[in-house]
Amino acid sequence: MSLLEIEGLDLDIHGEAILKDVSLAVQPGQIVGVIGESGSGKSMTAFSVMQLLPDGAVCRGRVTLGGHEMLALPEPSLCRLRGNEVGMVFQEPMTALNPIQPIGAQVAETVLIHEDVSRAEAMARARKALERCELPEAKFPLSRYPHELSGGQRQRVVIAMAIALRPKLLIADEPTTALDVTTQAQILRLLRRLVDEDGMGCMLITHDLAVVADMAHEIVIMRQGEVVEAGPTGRVFDEMRHPYTRALFEASGHQPERDETPRDVPLLQVRDVVRDYALPRTRLFAPQEHFRAVNGVSFEIAKGESLGLVGESGCGKSTLTRAILGLEEVQSGEILLDGEPVFTGHRPNRDVRRRMQVVFQDPFGSFNPRWKVGPLVAEPFHLLDDPPNGADRDRAIAEALESVGLAPEDRLKYIHEFSGGQRQRIAIARALIIKPELIILDEAVSALDVSIRAQILDLLADLSARFGLTYLFISHDLSVVRTITDRVMVMQAGEIVEEGPTALVFDAPQHDYTKTLIAAAPVLPERGAA
Amino acid sequence: MTETGFLRAALRSRSLVLGAVLTAVFVLAAVVSFLWVPHDVAMLDIPNRMKGPDGMHPLGTDHFGRDILSMVMVGARTSIAVAVVAVGIGMVLGVPLGLAAAARKGSLLDEVIMRGNDLVFAFPSLLIAIMITAVFGASALNAIIAIGIFNIPVFARLTRGAALSLWTRDYVMAARVAGKGAARISFEHILPNVTNLLIVQGTIQFSLGILAEAALSYVGLGAQPPLPSWGRMLADSQTMISIAPHMAIFPGLAILLTVLGLNLMGDGLRDLFDPKIRRVGR
Numbered sequence: 001m002s003l004l005e006i007e008g009l010d011l012d013i014h015g016e017a018i019l020k021d022v023s024l025a026v027q028p029g030q031i032v033g034v035i036g037e038s039g040s041g042k043s044m045t046a047f048s049v050m051q052l053l054p055d056g057a058v059c060r061g062r063v064t065l066g067g068h069e070m071l072a073l074p075e076p077s078l079c080r081l082r083g084n085e086v087g088m089v090f091q092e093p094m095t096a097l098n099p100i101q102p103i104g105a106q107v108a109e110t111v112l113i114h115e116d117v118s119r120a121e122a123m124a125r126a127r128k129a130l131e132r133c134e135l136p137e138a139k140f141p142l143s144r145y146p147h148e149l150s151g152g153q154r155q156r157v158v159i160a161m162a163i164a165l166r167p168k169l170l171i172a173d174e175p176t177t178a179l180d181v182t183t184q185a186q187i188l189r190l191l192r193r194l195v196d197e198d199g200m201g202c203m204l205i206t207h208d209l210a211v212v213a214d215m216a217h218e219i220v221i222m223r224q225g226e227v228v229e230a231g232p233t234g235r236v237f238d239e240m241r242h243p244y245t246r247a248l249f250e251a252s253g254h255q256p257e258r259d260e261t262p263r264d265v266p267l268l269q270v271r272d273v274v275r276d277y278a279l280p281r282t283r284l285f286a287p288q289e290h291f292r293a294v295n296g297v298s299f300e301i302a303k304g305e306s307l308g309l310v311g312e313s314g315c316g317k318s319t320l321t322r323a324i325l326g327l328e329e330v331q332s333g334e335i336l337l338d339g340e341p342v343f344t345g346h347r348p349n350r351d352v353r354r355r356m357q358v359v360f361q362d363p364f365g366s367f368n369p370r371w372k373v374g375p376l377v378a379e380p381f382h383l384l385d386d387p388p389n390g391a392d393r394d395r396a397i398a399e400a401l402e403s404v405g406l407a408p409e410d411r412l413k414y415i416h417e418f419s420g421g422q423r424q425r426i427a428i429a430r431a432l433i434i435k436p437e438l439i440i441l442d443e444a445v446s447a448l449d450v451s452i453r454a455q456i457l458d459l460l461a462d463l464s465a466r467f468g469l470t471y472l473f474i475s476h477d478l479s480v481v482r483t484i485t486d487r488v489m490v491m492q493a494g495e496i497v498e499e500g501p502t503a504l505v506f507d508a509p510q511h512d513y514t515k516t517l518i519a520a521a522p523v524l525p526e527r528g529a530a
Numbered sequence: 531m532t533e534t535g536f537l538r539a540a541l542r543s544r545s546l547v548l549g550a551v552l553t554a555v556f557v558l559a560a561v562v563s564f565l566w567v568p569h570d571v572a573m574l575d576i577p578n579r580m581k582g583p584d585g586m587h588p589l590g591t592d593h594f595g596r597d598i599l600s601m602v603m604v605g606a607r608t609s610i611a612v613a614v615v616a617v618g619i620g621m622v623l624g625v626p627l628g629l630a631a632a633a634r635k636g637s638l639l640d641e642v643i644m645r646g647n648d649l650v651f652a653f654p655s656l657l658i659a660i661m662i663t664a665v666f667g668a669s670a671l672n673a674i675i676a677i678g679i680f681n682i683p684v685f686a687r688l689t690r691g692a693a694l695s696l697w698t699r700d701y702v703m704a705a706r707v708a709g710k711g712a713a714r715i716s717f718e719h720i721l722p723n724v725t726n727l728l729i730v731q732g733t734i735q736f737s738l739g740i741l742a743e744a745a746l747s748y749v750g751l752g753a754q755p756p757l758p759s760w761g762r763m764l765a766d767s768q769t770m771i772s773i774a775p776h777m778a779i780f781p782g783l784a785i786l787l788t789v790l791g792l793n794l795m796g797d798g799l800r801d802l803f804d805p806k807i808r809r810v811g812r
Contacts, residue, residue, distance in 0.1 A: 327706055350709060358707050366700035370722045383709040430704065 002064075003028045003201040004049065004169055009061035011041075011048055011225075018044050019225045022061075026169065026201035031192070033212030033233070034205045035248070036222035037449035038420070042205045045222070046171045049203075050086060051078050066168050084114045087162030091174035093154035097146040103130070103157045104142020110164045129164040130157070132197075133190060151313075152183035159190065166198050173205045180312035180476060185520035188215055207449060209252045210479070210522035213237065221245050237525050247451060253524055254454035255483050256461035262486075263302040267470050268324070268438055273297045273333035275319050293319040295494040296333070301438070306464065306471040308485035308502060310478060310517065316494040317474050321442055324472070326353050337438065354383040357431035361443035363423035367415040373426060374411030377401065380434045400429040403466075404459060421452035428459065432467070440472045445480055457484055478521045482506055490514045539802055546798025552791025556784070560606035569597035571604050572756050580774040590776040592766065598777065601758040602784050608670060608753045609760055609788070613739030615674045617732055620681020625728065627682070628689025629720060632697060633712040644690070647683035655680040656745060663751035670753040677742045681735050688731050692724040726803035733796035737789040744785050760785050 002025040011019035019041045026032045036042040047053050049063055051070055063070040066085055070078070082088075090096045098106060107126035111117060117125070123142060130140060133156040146154055155175065162170055172191060176184035192215060195202045206212055212219055213233065220230040221244065229242040240246045275294040293316045301307045311317050322328045324335055326348035335342040337352045357380060360366045367376050374397050381387035381396075388396055398408035404425040415423060424444065431439050441460070445453045461484065463469055475481050481488055481502070488505050490498040490513065498511040509515045540546055569587070575595030583590045589598040631643040659676035666672050696702060696719070705715045746752035747761025755762070760781040767777035 325707055327703075348709070353707075353709055358704070360700040360703065362700055366704055368701045368719050368723070379705060379710075380708040382714075427704075 002026060003066060004203070005062070005064045006045070006049070007062040007064075009045070009048060009059065009063060011044060011053070011060075012058045013054060014056040017225060018057075019048070022222070022225070022227055024220045024227065024230060026203055028168065028201050029195065029199040030218065031195055031202045031204055031216045033216030033219045034203060034222060035207065035209060035212060035219060037207060037248075037451065039224070040222040041225040042222050043173055044225075046088070046173055046203060046205055049169075049171065050082055050088065052082075080114070083110050083167070084165050085167050086169045086171060087165070087167040089155070089158050089162050089170065089172040089175045091177050093151050093158055093178065096158045097154055099146050102143045102145055103140070103149070104144075107157065107161050107164055108142075110161050114165055125164060126160070129160040132163070132194065133157070133160040135160070150183075151179055152187060155179065155183075155187055156190065159187075159194070163194055163198070163200075166200070168200055170195070170200050170202045171205070172202065174207070175204070176211065177206070177208075181478065182312065182516055182520040184211075184522070188522075191215075208522065209248060209450070210524045213522065213525050221248065249524065251450040251454040253479070253483075254450075254457060256454075256457045258306075258461045258484070259465055260486060263304045265303045266300045267303045267305075267338060268301040268472070269334075269336040269339075270300070270320075270324065271298050271334050271336075273320070273323060273335060274331045275316075275323055275328070276331050293494055294323065294330075297491075297494070297496055298333075299489060299496060299499065301470055301472060303437070304464070304468050304470055305487065306473060306485045308481035308488035309472060309474045309491060310476065310481055310488060311491035312476060312517075315491045317491055318442070320491075321358070321440055321472075321474060324440065325356065325358060350383060350385075354380075354434055355436050356438040356440065357434065357436040358440040358442060359424070359427045359431050359444040361446050363420040363427065363447060366427055367423065369415060371415070372411065373401075373413055373415060373418075376415065377411065377426060377430045377433055380430060383434060396433055400433040401426075403432060403463065404429045419452075421448055421455065424448060424452075424456055425459070428456075428463070432463070435467070436469075438470045438472065440474065442474045443476070444473075446475060446477055453480070460484065478506070478518065479523075490517065536802075540798075543798045543802060545794040546802060549791045549794030549796070549798055552787055553795055556606050556788045556791070557610060559603045560610050563600075563603040563607055567597075567600040567603055569600045571596055571600045571758050580770065580777065582774070582776055589780045590774070592763070592777050593770060593774075596758075598763075598780050601763060602760070602780055605758045605760045605763060605781065606784065606788075608747075608757060609740045609743050609785075612670060612674050612677065612743040612752070613736045616677035616681055616739045616742075617735050619675070619678030620685045620735060621728065621732065624682040624685025625689045625721070628686040628691075629693055629716040631686065631690045632693030632720070633716050635694060635697070643686065647686050650680065650683045656742065659742065659746055660749065660751055663746065668751040668754060670757070673743055673746045673752045676746070677739050680742075681739070684735060685728065685731065688727060689724055692727050693720045696720050696723055726799075730796050730800040730803065733792050733799065737792035737796075740785065740788055740792070 004026040006022055006024050009019055009022040010017070022041070022045055024032065034042045034045065048059055049065065049070065053059070059071050065081070068081060104123055104126050107129055108122040111122040111125045112119070127137065127142060131137065135153065135156050146157070149157065175191065176187050179187060188211065191202065204212060204216060216233050218231065219233050219236045221228050221242070223244050229236060229245045236245065240249060273294055274292065274296060276290040276292050279289045279291050281288065297320060309317055323330050324342065326342040329343050329346060337355055340349060340352045342349055342352050377397050377400055378393060397411050401408055401410055406422065406425055406429065418426065445456050448456060457480070460471065464471060473481060473485050485502050487500065488502045489496050490505070490511065492513045498505060498509065498514045505514065506518060509518055573596065575591065577595065578591055579593050579595040581587060581591045587597050587599065589602065592598055592601070627643050631640045634640050659673065662676040663672045702715055702719055705719055743752055744761035744764070747759040748765045750762070750765065752761055753759040763781035764778060767774070771778050
């Protein structure tokens with residue numbers, strides 16, 4: 001008998017159908033990857049297993065976990081199962097831990113709740129769980145606090161909490177989405193090892209096909225609350241019976257059509273740029289200490305070129321972006337756009353600023369929720385000395401919206417009426433409206449579902465060809481950088497460690513760090529038969 | 531959220547509706563008092579003094595035979611006017627200070643504004659209000675100024691705190707990329723997004739203002755006779771509370787119900803503006 005068996009599960013929340021006839025099974029020792037885009041119901045399936053559903057949720061069907069009928073159990077029995085028989089790992093390690101409790105107490109808490117053991121015994125068990133998650137005692141005593149750990153280490157603590165009681169089923173909901181690629185690879189390896197050692201079943205929920213491709217024994221593909229395809233991983237990738245599976249696969253490795261002729265007229269020149277931040281003083285009269293976020297960075301972007309900048313969080317990419325945009329002054333070195341400095345005499349140079357724009361990562365946070373789309377898109381007009389008015393302004397807004405595939409009437413709507421992908425189009429329209437030459441794309445597609453991401457990448461390639469745009473494409477996602485850039489730079493600890501034509505850097509990386517990054521990135525299998 | 535959806539959610543919230551109705555009753559009483567009151571509040575009628583409620587005087591009369599209903603109505607005028615202006619002073623001065631401190635976080639300006647705030651907070655507000663009125667003379671105007679000064683740091687601190695988190699948003703970054711300065715960003719992007727908070731805090735400060743005005747009038751430093759005020763009505767009645775309890779009960783109830791109404795309204799508005807709480811439903 002299966003460890004977890006979901007049969008014909010329907011879920012309604014406030015009368016709205018969220019899951020429709022979902023069936024899947026997890027065997028002991030097996031990893032089942034549940035894949036889908038946002039709104040596909042993958043997380044709700046997990047919450048249905050745990051019976052941790054929001055108010056107004058009604059479940060029908062059968063969920064059997066190790067012989068327990070989950071939908072029929074009263075709350076106290078469910079509490080005994082949660083944590084004991086099912087462990088759960090969440091996406092965001094920053095918020096999954098209590099910041100004011102040491103990690104030992106947090107892991108021990110699970111043990112104390114479920115078993116009648118002494119505190120010392122629980123702490124010993126916590127120690128063992130952390131040890132199994134590769135957090136050795138010497139470096140990570142139980143008295144450590146979450147803020148003293150990195151994102152990957154915190155995620156290990158969360159996993160230790162989930163496996164402390166050796167549950168039969170582990171549910172991991174996007175466990176690596178918030179992490180850097182190298183950390184992601186380590187966490188995935190850890191999860192696989194734990195599954196093998198304990199023989200537990202694992203439900204791995206993710207939006208990333210590549211992550212499950214070499215992890216999962218079976219895959220379940222969900223779309224709009226329904227399972228569209230399920231089966232052993234190899235077979236699903238080989239056969240791809242459902243058109244949606246194929247679409248998802250193609251979108252993940254999508255290659256937009258681009259003109260790749262080499263160019264050599266420099267547009268942006270960055271020379272020996274250094275950016276220091278003053279650190280807060282620890283003592284009243286201590287000398288001021290500095291943190292060097294960007295250390296002697298030099299590069300050029302040619303007109304019409306697309307340059308990728310790759311690096312993990314904290315490597316200084318965002319600082320560099322702010323310096324190029326003229327939002328912060330640099331300590332030494334110079335940044336020139338078409339020969340003109342970004343900063344002149346400690347003041348940002350408006351002539352240069354109006355020739356570049358930026359698109360941010362978060363399609364939800366990059367717009368003032370109280371403004372309509374028209375004024376939002378028109379905001380960069382502030383950079384012009386003589387901004388268009390009245391009909392001219394409306395025409396410019398309409399043109400910008402049309403060039404990103406939206407209707408001119410959309411300018412009268414509020415931002416919450418749009419989906420994530422549409423918002424990112426609006427963000428691009430906002431960048432385009434003053435006809436800049438350089439657009440900095442700061443993780444501009446990282447928060448999007450793969451199918452939407454493919455569309456936005458196509459749009460960017462098309463716009464670049466139409467308006468002769470130059471892109472600086474900043475991302476931690478190597479597969480995206482590979483598809484859209486001509487050249488790529490790898491940044492580590494404030495320095496550029498490798499630079500070269502994209503294909504060359506990816507196929508034959510020279511620097512050790514680049515090699516690690518590329519080895520860590522999950523890859524999709526080559527398309528088999530079908 | 532659409533406008534009709536907002537209205538429907540507002541009507542579903544019991545505390546908001548109750549609070550709004552209570553507040554509206556007293557505002558209406560104050561407005562009506564300009565046009566009509568049952569009896570002239572300046573007319574003394576000694577033979578009919580300290581009468582309990584009856585057909586002629588629904589809330590009875592005081593120790594000079596004045597009609598209490600009329601006095602409560604005219605008193606509402608004073609209380610509301612003092613509270614409105616005091617909250618206005620707090621918002622008009624406090625909000626820009628808070629916005630400026632947030633825009634220049636960590637600078638000398640920020641330090642000066644926030645330490646100045648701490649300084650005002652450090653004084654017991656009622657004592658200072660008494661001092662101001664004692665030095666500059668007891669009048670409604672001085673009461674307004676005294677209460678208003680203590681509203682400034684409340685709004686400055688609230689605005690700064692909320693604005694700081696907004697400054698990290700991408701849309702503020704986008705506005706900076708569009709070349710907008712700190713002042714422009716504060717008024718175009720930050721202010722509209724803290725209004726909800728300010729409205730909620732405003733209703734609460736409003737009720738505190740009414741209490742403060744009542745307290746100042748009670749010690750004789752608020753509105754001066756013959757202008758009726760709830761606080762002084764309470765003060766006048768205290769020696770006669772065993773003979774004519776209605777003289778204390780009705781102005782006391784007026785203060786209690788107005789403050790209750792405003793607090794309920796503040797709570798209701800906060801729930802309404804907070805989408806996380808709104809989901810749960812009341």
